[in-house]
Amino acid sequence: MANPNSGASLVGGPDGTKRRVSYFYEPTIGDYYYGQGHPMKPHRIRMAHNLVVHYYLHRRMEISRPFPASATDIRRFHSNDYVDFLSSVSPETVAALSSSAPGSAQDSTSSSAAGSSARQFRRFNVGEDCPVFDGLFEFCQASAGGSLGAAVKLNRGDADIAINWAGGLHHAKKGEASGFCYVNDIVLGILELLKYHQRVLYVDIDIHHGDGVEEAFYTTNRVMTVSFHKFGDFFPGSGHIKDTGYGQGKYYALNVPLNDGMDDDSFRGLFRPIIQKVMEVYQPNAVVLQCGADSLSGDRLGCFNLSVRGHADCLRFLRSFNVPLMVLGGGGYTIRNVARCWCYETAVAVGVEPENKLPYNEYYEYFGPDYTLHIEPKNMENQNSIKDLEKIRNALLEHLSKIEHAPSVQFQERPPATDPPEEEDEAMDCRPAPRIWNGGCYDSDPEEDQKSQNEDSNMESDSLADSEIPQNHNDT
Numbered sequence: 355m356a357n358p359n360s361g362a363s364l365v366g367g368p369d370g371t372k373r374r375v376s377y378f379y380e381p382t383i384g385d386y387y388y389g390q391g392h393p394m395k396p397h398r399i400r401m402a403h404n405l406v407v408h409y410y411l412h413r414r415m416e417i418s419r420p421f422p423a424s425a426t427d428i429r430r431f432h433s434n435d436y437v438d439f440l441s442s443v444s445p446e447t448v449a450a451l452s453s454s455a456p457g458s459a460q461d462s463t464s465s466s467a468a469g470s471s472a473r474q475f476r477r478f479n480v481g482e483d484c485p486v487f488d489g490l491f492e493f494c495q496a497s498a499g500g501s502l503g504a505a506v507k508l509n510r511g512d513a514d515i516a517i518n519w520a521g522g523l524h525h526a527k528k529g530e531a532s533g534f535c536y537v538n539d540i541v542l543g544i545l546e547l548l549k550y551h552q553r554v555l556y557v558d559i560d561i562h563h564g565d566g567v568e569e570a571f572y573t574t575n576r577v578m579t580v581s582f583h584k585f586g587d588f589f590p591g592s593g594h595i596k597d598t599g600y601g602q603g604k605y606y607a608l609n610v611p612l613n614d615g616m617d618d619d620s621f622r623g624l625f626r627p628i629i630q631k632v633m634e635v636y637q638p639n640a641v642v643l644q645c646g647a648d649s650l651s652g653d654r655l656g657c658f659n660l661s662v663r664g665h666a667d668c669l670r671f672l673r674s675f676n677v678p679l680m681v682l683g684g685g686g687y688t689i690r691n692v693a694r695c696w697c698y699e700t701a702v703a704v705g706v707e708p709e710n711k712l713p714y715n716e717y718y719e720y721f722g723p724d725y726t727l728h729i730e731p732k733n734m735e736n737q738n739s740i741k742d743l744e745k746i747r748n749a750l751l752e753h754l755s756k757i758e759h760a761p762s763v764q765f766q767e768r769p770p771a772t773d774p775p776e777e778e779d780e781a782m783d784c785r786p787a788p789r790i791w792n793g794g795c796y797d798s799d800p801e802e803d804q805k806s807q808n809e810d811s812n813m814e815s816d817s818l819a820d821s822e823i824p825q826n827h828n829d830t
């Protein structure tokens with residue numbers, strides 16, 4: 355087997371040259387349904403795939419149906435009790451709970467069972483943002499299975515770029531759901547990459563902070579996380595510019611806090627110089643890019659003003675470094691634009707420029723009145739001043755200057771961190787869980803809803819301990 359760290363298997367040359375692209379798609383993914391009025395719609399992945407096929411992009415890459423991630427796979431990051439809960443909970447459990455609510459007829463046994471379920475729901479943070487829906491665990495298995503499959507492809511040197519639009523669920527924590535995410539496919543995928551790669555770079559362009567991934571790798575230098583996100587009175591609330599990692603991980607977590615109205619030029623003016631510097635100083639052996647599409651203009655939950663081209667420029671830039679690259683989905687709540695974005699990014703990955711006029715496809719009516727692939731940014735104020743952006747860029751470059759050269763072996767000497775006792779988990783139940791969505795139904799686009807019927811105090815505790823991070827097999 356070719357050494358996947360050598361990069362020798364990649365087609366050399368400047369950007370625009372061919373890459374071997376592997377694309378993971380589970381055909382049933384679009385059938386999972388978070389519930390009426392819920393903004394997260396797995397249907398958008400099917401829409402993106404449908405565009406990919408009608409642009410004939412599938413002929414330019416290898417398509418695989420992912421193996422579902424097993425409970426054992428998922429336990430490599432998530433806690434046993436949480437995985438047990440996810441794999442056994444069902445909408446019927448929830449229905450039983452509400453039918454035994456105070457005031458309804460019940461016996462004492464069902465009442466105490468209901469009380470225990472209610473505690474579990476709070477403990478694992480399922481309910482409003484993260485509802486229990488039909489097939490929830492299978493959905494998680496498909497999402498995580500795609501990212502694990504993508505990691506294995508890259509590890510074997512069988513692909514240069516591996517795509518899983520059903521992945522990118524960056525808010526999920528070791529022992530709880532958060533922000534529409536239940537299983538953190540990204541952490542699982544990175545752990546798989548770490549078996550073969552000394553250093554993995556994670557880049558997150560979702561409008562929300564990539565908190566779950568940052569937290570998991572906060573104390574290690576084997577993974578550098580870089581998140582670009584809206585910061586200030588916005589979910590999940592973390593991702594301050596001064597949060598840079600801890601212990602051996604100090605300066606290996608980077609945060610780029612932004613304001614409303616980020617446009618293509620402003621985004622590019624931060625992304626390119628910061629990532630250029632990251633690539634120089636960190637020299638990752640593999641890169642994972644979370645392409646959350648809620649940073650696009652006109653997103654239902656987001657407030658940035660990026661075009662599809664501006665969003666895809668991040669992928670274009672990372673691709674140009676010729677380092678094994680995993681490309682994942684994430685947020686994105688104006689689903690016609692999510693489909694546009696991920697289709698275009700698939701085209702960028704394979705190195706073609708698709709026509710702006712959309713081909714006829716099964717969801718054609720979603721794309722009116724213009725029926726184009728690209729979207730115009732909105733006429734909205736960019737609340738990020740040139741001065742602010744310069745300050746942020748300089749602060750990030752300053753953090754990066756603290757890393758003199760790529761770390762190699764010293765990481766192995768860290769003492770293993772210990773897990774917090776279970777009692778602390780219980781105490782955490784009292785926290786009000788922050789919400790990504792105010793719970794209101796969306797009236798801006800009821801047609802879309804209709805169509806898709808058929809989506810710091812304890813910061814170290816959930817970081818992965820040394821012993822949980824695989825040693826890589828190859829010397830670098």
Ligand SMILES: [Zn+2]
Nearest residue numbers: 560562648685
């Ligand atoms: Zn998001």
